[in-house]
Amino acid sequence: MRALQTARLVEQVKHVYANVAPYRKKMQEKGVEPGDIVSIDDLWKLPFVNKDDLRDEYPYGYRAVPQEDCVRIQSTSGTTGRRIVAFYTQADIDLWDECCARAIVAVGGTKEDVVHVCYGYGLFTGGPGLNGGSHRVGSLTLPMSSGNTERQIQFMTDLEATILCCTPSYAAFLAEAIHEAGVIDKIKLKAGIFGAEAWSEEMRRDIEKNLRIKAYDIYGLTETSGPGVSFECEEQTGMHVNEDHFFAEIIDPDTGEVLPEGSKGEIVFTSLTKKGFPLLRYRTRDICVLSRGECSCGRTLVKMAKPMGRTDDMLIIRGVNVFPSQIETVLLNQGYPANYLIVLDRVRHTDIFEVQVEMTDEMFSDEVKFIEKKEDELLSALKSMLGISPSVKLVAPRTIARSEGKAIRVIDKRKI
Amino acid sequence: MILEQISVFVENRAGAVADITQTLAEAEIDIKALTLADTGDFGVLRLIVDAPKKALAVLKLAGSVASLTPVVLVSMGNEPGSVAKITRLLADAGISLEYIYAFVAREAGTAYAVLRMEDAAAGEAALSQVGYGGKVKL
Numbered sequence: 001m002r003a004l005q006t007a008r009l010v011e012q013v014k015h016v017y018a019n020v021a022p023y024r025k026k027m028q029e030k031g032v033e034p035g036d037i038v039s040i041d042d043l044w045k046l047p048f049v050n051k052d053d054l055r056d057e058y059p060y061g062y063r064a065v066p067q068e069d070c071v072r073i074q075s076t077s078g079t080t081g082r083r084i085v086a087f088y089t090q091a092d093i094d095l096w097d098e099c100c101a102r103a104i105v106a107v108g109g110t111k112e113d114v115v116h117v118c119y120g121y122g123l124f125t126g127g128p129g130l131n132g133g134s135h136r137v138g139s140l141t142l143p144m145s146s147g148n149t150e151r152q153i154q155f156m157t158d159l160e161a162t163i164l165c166c167t168p169s170y171a172a173f174l175a176e177a178i179h180e181a182g183v184i185d186k187i188k189l190k191a192g193i194f195g196a197e198a199w200s201e202e203m204r205r206d207i208e209k210n211l212r213i214k215a216y217d218i219y220g221l222t223e224t225s226g227p228g229v230s231f232e233c234e235e236q237t238g239m240h241v242n243e244d245h246f247f248a249e250i251i252d253p254d255t256g257e258v259l260p261e262g263s264k265g266e267i268v269f270t271s272l273t274k275k276g277f278p279l280l281r282y283r284t285r286d287i288c289v290l291s292r293g294e295c296s297c298g299r300t301l302v303k304m305a306k307p308m309g310r311t312d313d314m315l316i317i318r319g320v321n322v323f324p325s326q327i328e329t330v331l332l333n334q335g336y337p338a339n340y341l342i343v344l345d346r347v348r349h350t351d352i353f354e355v356q357v358e359m360t361d362e363m364f365s366d367e368v369k370f371i372e373k374k375e376d377e378l379l380s381a382l383k384s385m386l387g388i389s390p391s392v393k394l395v396a397p398r399t400i401a402r403s404e405g406k407a408i409r410v411i412d413k414r415k416i
Numbered sequence: 417m418i419l420e421q422i423s424v425f426v427e428n429r430a431g432a433v434a435d436i437t438q439t440l441a442e443a444e445i446d447i448k449a450l451t452l453a454d455t456g457d458f459g460v461l462r463l464i465v466d467a468p469k470k471a472l473a474v475l476k477l478a479g480s481v482a483s484l485t486p487v488v489l490v491s492m493g494n495e496p497g498s499v500a501k502i503t504r505l506l507a508d509a510g511i512s513l514e515y516i517y518a519f520v521a522r523e524a525g526t527a528y529a530v531l532r533m534e535d536a537a538a539g540e541a542a543l544s545q546v547g548y549g550g551k552v553k554l
Contacts, residue, residue, distance in 0.1 A: 359425045359458075359481045366423030366485040366532070367514055368453045368460055394458045396427040398479050 001300070005040040005247055008272035013037045013046070016278055019064040022057050023049065023280065040247065043270060044258050048281045051084070054223065059085045062277055070276050075123040076222045076321060086222050087276040093132065095273050099220075099228030099242045100133025106233045106240070106297070107191040107216045109163050111138030116161035116189075118152055118170060119196065121145040125226025126196050126319070130165040133228060139163070146170070149177045157186040164192040167319040168199035168207065168215070172349030175210035189213045195220065195227050196319040198307065200415060203349060204236075217306060223282050224269050230304050235296050238303035245273045248302060249281070250290050253311040264289050266311050267304060285311045315410065317344065318351045320388045324409045327355060330381045335362055341400050342390075346414040353390040355382065358397045417551050418486050418536050420468040425481040426452065426459035436461060436480060443474040448554045449530060451517040462517070464489070464530060464554070486536040490548040492518070492527045499529060502548055509542040511535070521554070528552065 017024050017034045026047040027033070036045055054062055063070070065087070072088040088096070104115065115134035119126025127145055134141040142155055146166070152174060155161070164171060171194050178184050189211055195218035207215045219239050220227035229246050230239035241248045249258050250265040259265045267288040271278045286307035295303065315322045328338050341356040363374050375392055383389045401408060426432045433452065440447065440463075449464040465471045468484055475482040492498035499518060506513060514532040521528065533539040543549060 359427075361481055361483070364423075364425050364481045364483055366421065366460060366462060366483060368455055371458070371460070372455065392457075394425070394427070396425065396432070396479065397481055399427070 001244065002040055004244055005272060006038075008244075009040050009043065009247070009270070010034075010037060012270075012272055012278055013280065015275065016064060016280055020062055020278075022053065022061050023047075026053075043247065043249065043281070046270075046281050048256060048268065048283050049279050050283050051223075051285070054084045054279075058083065062279065063087045064278050065089055065276050072128075073123075074125045074128065074222055074226060084222060086225070088225075088274075089276045092225065092274045092276045095245055096129060096225040096228060097132035097136040099225070099231075099245060100129045101136035102133075102242060103193055103216075103218050103228055103231030104130075104133050104137050104139065104163065106231055106299075107163065107193060107214065108234070109134075109137050109139055109191070113137070113139040113162045114142065114159055114188075115139045115163045115165060116142045116144060116152075116156055116159075118144040118146055118164070118166040118174075119227075125220065125222050126165075126167075129220065129226040129228055130193065134163075134165075149174065153178055153181060153183060156189070157183055160188040162188055162190050164189050164211070164213070166192075166194060167196050168194040168203055169197060169318060169346075169349050169351060171207050171211065171215070172203065175207060176348065179210065184212070187211065191216065193218050193231070197316050197351075202415075206349070219304065219307070221284060223277075223279055223284075224271060225274060229269065233295065233297035233299060237295075238291065238305050240295070240299050240301035240303055241290075243301055246270070247272055248290055248304060250288065251283075253283075253285075253287075261290055261292055264308070267307070285314060287311060313410070315342070315344065315412070317353050318388055320386065322386050322388070326385050327382065330378070330385050331357065334378050334381055336360065336378070339400050340409065342410045344410065344412045344414050351414065353388065354393055355390045356393045356395050356400060358400055359394050360397065363394075417489055417549070418540050419464065419489050420484040421487040421530065421532070422463050422465060422468050422471045422475070423483050423485055424461045424463070424475060426454075426461050428457050428459070432459075433461060435478075436475065439474055439478045439480070440465065440471055443470060445471045445474070449517065449519045449528070453515070462530075466554075485532065488531045488533065488536050488540045488543065489552050489554075490529050490531070490543055491524075491550075491552050492529055492548070494520075494526050498527065502529060502531075502543060505546050505548075506531075506533070506539060506542060509538075511539050511542055528554075 014034045030047050032045050069089050070087045071090050076084045117130045121127030192215045204215045216232040218227045218231045220229040230241040232239050247270040249268045253266040270280050287309045288307050289305045292302045343354040345352040446466040451462050453460045516531050518529045
């Protein structure tokens with residue numbers, strides 16, 4: 001494996017240096033040349049790439065092949081100023097499919113299976129990723145996309161789906177709906193692959209019990225390709241990293257220093273094979289641990305634990321990445337004070353997302369319909385910025401604590 | 417006659433109305449009429465008081481969001497059909513109501529209506545023409 005990683009890294013560094021001007025500049029500033037990278041052990045010499053770098057170079061800066069060689073884009077959730085567009089060549093799509101196919105095979109999937117994909121399709125990577133993986137395995141693929149629970153259940157029962165792919169919260173929601181509809185005995189599912197948001201072991205047990213399946217985690221991010229960067233096997237004790245394509249390191253988020261195996265730190269990925277949008281040492285901001293022990297499944301790929309938190313203030317709500325600063329931007333644009341509070345909770349496995357905003361003289365009227373109109377305008381502005389809908393709660397002025405120094409903007413009551 | 421109603425934002429929490437009316441009580445403001453418009457997540461308290469400007473000042477000082485709105489106050493006498501009569505008159509004059517509330521003063525033996533219209537002056541003029549004008553002493 002290390003020989004393969006070395007050969008791929010050496011090639012990849014040359015490719016990126018030649019074709020990605022902002023990264024070439026970073027290397028030059030650090031005094032590193034492609035010739036300095038002769039082994040995977042030299043990876044630490046390379047500079048990091050951050051979300052901000054990608055944002056600054058939106059949209060083409062980190063694309064490494066001419067447009068004519070790209071066949072697809074995917075993008076992070078609709079967030080002005082924070083949006084990242086990733087480009088894929090056909091080979092990039094193929095290797096992504098391969099990674100997702102491994103995840104499906106790891107949960108027992110074969111060409112006999114019926115894979116029900118109700119991740120969103122479109123710019124979001126969830127649907128396209130698992131869809132491609134299922135095709136690669138040769139399973140019958142149900143490209144359901146998200147929403148319309150009644151139809152989901154109908155297809156699931158009529159076509160006898162055996163593997164379910166969606167966010168864990170949607171899986172929990174579906175389980176409830178299936179029980180309410182009284183059709184649990186018609187469900188043929190045996191396994192589920194659930195990712196794009198954090199979920200607890202309790203939630204896993206609930207989903208497994210209620211859907212009568214085994215529930216597996218999957219990890220990925222648009223910047224590296226999408227789901228399938230790592231996946232769980234039957235042992236359910238962490239996710240095997242597809243490290244022939246994505247090399248994982250754990251670093252100290254403050255110093256950037258690489259930490260020894262087993263240490264808790266920020267997980268950083270290097271794309272060894274992607275050509276369209278090949279990121280070297282991309283900082284995920286996810287806090288994680290890597291371990292390379294023997295796995296009962298027989299796979300020797302390094303395992304990563306479920307991410308344990310973030311090094312930045314990004315929230316993942318119903319599978320969508322949300323930065324508190326985005327909410328602040330909307331409030332300021334709409335003429336509100338930048339004093340707000342995000343309250344998150346998880347009720348019956350579904351994220352409750354409330355934004356508390358202080359009432360102002362400008363927004364107030366003796367007429368309720370006028371206030372409601374303003375509230376609706378704020379809601380639609382938040383929705384178009386974030387890609388998901390919060391609920392807005394108007395509170396009395398000066399009731400949201402203004403703390404000295406760093407204000408408390410988020411109260412997260414979810415037990416993840 | 418036209419007078420100023422005070423409108424106050426009411427947060428959706430127990431004690432919100434108590435806090436507002438306590439502030440008014442401490443400033444010795446006399447509430448003549450009061451109505452609460454509520455939605456799922458907030459309310460607007462509308463009051464007719466003896467000293468609206470002072471009420472606005474003390475509420476703002478206490479941290480409330482409040483405003484003054486011109487409304488029309490009419491004395492309707494005390495017979496059935498009064499509300500129907502004045503609202504019909506306004507409709508015939510092409511004036512639409514935003515909201516209305518009414519109260520009775522027992523000693524005076526009369527009922528009063530508070531009417532909120534986009535153009536309070538036009539509303540008042542229309543009502544005065546048919547005998548619902550004049551000063552009202554609360």
